[in-house]
Every structure is written in C-alpha cells, then in structure tokens.
Amino acid sequence: MTTWIFKFSSKQVTIMAAAVLLFFNFQLNAATNEIIITGGIESARPIGVVPFKYLGNTSLPENLSEVVASDLQRSGKFNPLKLSLMPQFPTTDTEINYAAWAQKGIDMVLVGSVESTGLNQFLVTFELVDVLRAQATGGQAKTLENGKLVMTRDHVIEKRTKTINGSDFRQYAHIISDIVYEKLTGQRGAFLTRIAYIKVLDRDTNPKPYRLVIADYDNVNPTTLLSSPEPLMSPTWSPDGNTLAYVSFENKRSQIYLQDIYTTSRTRLTDFPGINGAPNFSPDGKKLAMVLSKDGNPEIYIMDLQTRNLTRITRNRAIDTEPSWTPDGKSLIFTSERGGKPQIYQVNLASNRKSRLTFEGEMNLGGAITPDNSQLVIVNRTRGDYHIAKQDLKNGDMLVLTNTYLDESPSISPNGSMIIYSVLENGKPALAWVSLDGRFSFKEPVADGEVKSPSWSPFLL
C-alpha cells in the first residue's frame, strides 16, 4: 500500500510542478467522469452519500463524497440518491434523522467531514450508518459484554478518521468506496484499480496518433505512457500492477514490449518473424503467454521471463490465439479455429491435453476466466452480432451480457464484478462497462479519439 501511494503521489507532484493551475482545474473538472447508464439501475440498492462537510477555507483538491457516489454507482450495486432528493445534509450519525431517510427508501447513509489541519493536511472522518437498524434500536442498542448489558451503537457499520494529503484525496475516496462496498456486499471493492488502453487520435493530423494510456479505473487521471506513429495493441498488466506488456509496430512489424509504468523504462521482449502478439502474464507473474507465427502460423507459446526460454503449447495448422491463464495458473484457455470457426479451448499445461469449451453461436473469441474460476467471459458471435457473453464453467450455460455494437476486448475487474470492453459508438471504438450478472451497464461519452483494447489492472493495494 505504502509503495503504491508513494509512487502515485510522486507522479502527481511532478505533474503539479509542471502546471499547478492546470492540474487543479483538471482535478476539479475530473472529479467524476460523466457516464451514460445504459441499463440496470433499477436493480441497484439505494444509498445516501451525503456531501462531506468541509471545515476550512482553502479550496479542496477533490470532492470526496462525489467520488464515492460515482464509484458506488459505477459498481452497479448501488444507486446513490440525488442531492436534490435528500431530506437533510447531516455530517455525523447523531445528526441523522433516521425516519426521514427511511421514508425516502434509503437504508444506508454515508456521512462525513473534512477538516483542514495544516498545510495540505486534512482530517477526514466518515460514518456508514444503517438507518433501519438505527430506527429499530432508537440508536441505542444494548448488548451483553462480559456478562454486562452495555450500550452499543451497532447501527454505525463503520467509522474511520484519517489525516490525508491534498494529493491523496482521490485515492482516499476510492478507499472509502472500497470499505462501503465490502461492508455492504461482502465482496472486495475494486475502486483502487487502474485501466490501460490504446487511444488512437486522428491519423491524418497526428504524426504519433497511437497512444498507450493508463488511468484510474474510472478513466480519471489518464497518463500517456507511449506515443507511436504505428499501431500499439494488447496492453496487459503484470499481477503486481507495476508492468504492462503490449505489442508495438513502431519498427513496422509486431514486437512485444514490457514497460514499467512508474519509471516508464521499457524492454523489447520479442522480435520474431511474423506475429508477436497477445501477451498475457501468468498469475505468478513469472511467465508470459503469447502468440508467435515464426513457425508459419499463429501458435501459443509461453516465455519464461527470467530465462526468456520459449515453450510451444499448440501445434496446429489453424489459427491459435488469445491465450489467457486460468486463475490457478495450471491451464491456458485460447481461441482456435481448429474446428472450422474460432471457438474457445483449454489446454492443461501439465498433460498438454486440450478440450473445447464453447459450442454456442457461430464464433466465440477472446476468452478470460473470472477470478473465482466460475465463469468464462467471451466475445460471442450469433447471427452476425458480436456481444460480450459469459458461460458457466460448471453447467455450460451461456448468457449474452451486452447489446452494444461490435463488442470486443473484454477485461474483468479483479473482484470479478464488472467487465470493461470496447464497443463501436458512432463508428468509433469507445469504452463500455457491464456487470458480470449483465444487469447493469454504462458507457463513456464519445472521446476525442478511438479508445480500444481496455485492460483492467489487478488489485493495487
């Protein structure tokens, strides 16, 4: 945790030194990236995220509660109440009028405050309150402790106080979101994560239109790691979140690179004749699965990152591509045309035994397995339409999750709750999200370029 925050902060300090005003304006404007919810809000649980009271007179670098509300909304599990509908704006549990919130159908309320305690130092306090429990106990529950009946305030699910720097507001907001999310769903939150993607600017007017970008999970704070005159593809995270592997055509042919996202130093890993593509780190980070066509047609290989030794996994005249590791690291799934049309196969790396996993639809491609090893997420082609789908690994049931156009490049959040993918929006690739149950989906408004090949980072803390 410490390492990550340190690195992140130092990057922000650099940006601030370069353009303090610009940075602050950007931060304020980027407090929440606007999203267009395309489905599923009715299944989300209402919650009151009350604006945190600010005790101080300097301007705040970030609106904490706004970020928390945005996070909770983006998870698809919560539907934060609009400010205009809130019955009151309490700062602490004791100020909450439980009945007024319950009447609005809100059973959970997050309240808090921010206090300026010194130069760039802020004391943040927040409380997550169960309104219904508070109503039931009158805020005064009694419990047996060491044989004695004592008063508890068990309707306060979580209360924390922490001093943070001005540059840590956004991360702390995501930490609050993670706490709220985990307390209320039982699942770990994935708000302190990042995404990597390829952005393509106008190729007629930009000498280096292809960009490798990383951003916070909500696409705030985008940072360009690399600009190239030739295509960049397939960014993918190392399990420690420090390194990206990707494909670059900078030398007019495909090559796989590794790049440290903090130092931005990079290494060319492969330069074989033909395709060098589809890198994917093993769960232990020691190996990289990839596709090479050096022996005539695309085959799956595994490279040991220490020795750089290659092991060939497939031997087939058909196209084999898109290797992805199972969570236990013992198998790869991949796309193969060996049955005629592209379908998903699995290969056990110990026995080298291969089996076909998908049978529904004309094609299934780009497979990845959820962290709990229960679902296979794929790009499914049925009657000519490409959609993100999931297939239950136990019973084989397939469910199409999206109804957007030309969906591709799905990447699963590390807690397995959401999928980020690429769609064609007004003729341009753009980012979209869908929950793994398919009920909640949203997309970003059209950006100033094409945005494609998203990849969700692992947990960063």
Add this chain to the structure above:
Amino acid sequence: MLNKNALKTLLMVVPLVTLAACKSGPTDAELEAEANSQAEAAAQQVADAQAVADAEAKRVDVAKADALQKAKDMFESEKATLVAQNVVYFDFDQASVKSDFHSVLDMHAAFLVKNPGQSIVVEGHCDNRGTPEYNIALGERRAQSVETYLMNAGVSSAQVSVVSYGEEKPAVQGGSEYAFAQNRRGIVVYQ
C-alpha cells in the same frame, strides 16, 4: 659430309652475296626519313582509330545512358502503375485471393520477376468485426496468400515479406458494410 646438291647451292649463293655487297644502297638520312614517315603514318592510324573508337564509345555511352534512362523511366512508370493498383480485397473471414485480383497480381509478379532487386512488403488488413488478436492472425493469412500467389507466379521469396496490421489501420473508419469491405484488404507495398 655434304652431298652434291648442297654443294651446288652453296656455289650459287656465294656470288650473289658478293654482288649485293657491291651495289650502292640508301643513305642513313633516307633511312631515317623513311622510318619517320612510317611512324607518323602509324601514329596517324592509331589516332584515327582512337577517334573512331572514342566516338563509338561516346555513342555507345549515350545509347547506354538513353537505354538506362528509358529502362529507369519504364521501371518507374511501371512501378507507378503498379503502386496505383496495389490493393486486393477479401471476403468476410476469408483469406483466399479472389479471381478478380489475379490479373493485377500477375502484373506485380511480372514486374518483380523482371526486377529481382525490387522487394515488397505485403500488408494484411481486416475489418473491425471479431477481436483484434484474431484479426492479426487473419490479416497475416491474407498477406501470406498474396505472397504465395506472387511466388507461384515466379517471384523470389527473397523479394517478399509480409506483415499483418489486423484491424489497426482501417482505410475507412466506421462500422458500415462499405467500411468493412474497404478494410478487408491486402496491400503490395514497394520498398
């Protein structure tokens, strides 16, 4: 021992030699002049021959340069013609060269056979349906089928290399059937 005939010959030759010795010959100056004039004539002859040769060489050089220029012009104009028609299109999810494009590829092949120093890169491209990784594989297959066509037509493998850009470099943006059709292509790029 000498035989009779040999003796006779000897007796006849001796007086002739004596006669010749008695006759008064040309002076040294005459001999020198004669030699000089002969040398001059020879020199003239050499010079004339050189001039002719020079003229011929010049003519040949000019002709050569002309021919070279012509060949170069022809090469460039042929190349320009070929570069102007260097795209072949493919059907959805297909990588075989359609017969519509045999004649244009035959032209490229003929040119490459005639100019073995000329090398090309065949680029394979796809529309944006399917996944980027699958399309990289499909694009390579398309480029390879163009390469194979050219090699079957006599082009040396040393002249051809392939690269797949998949769906990363569309000719036409968007998700229309027209865009799809324009983007499923192989391009012969002269180096």
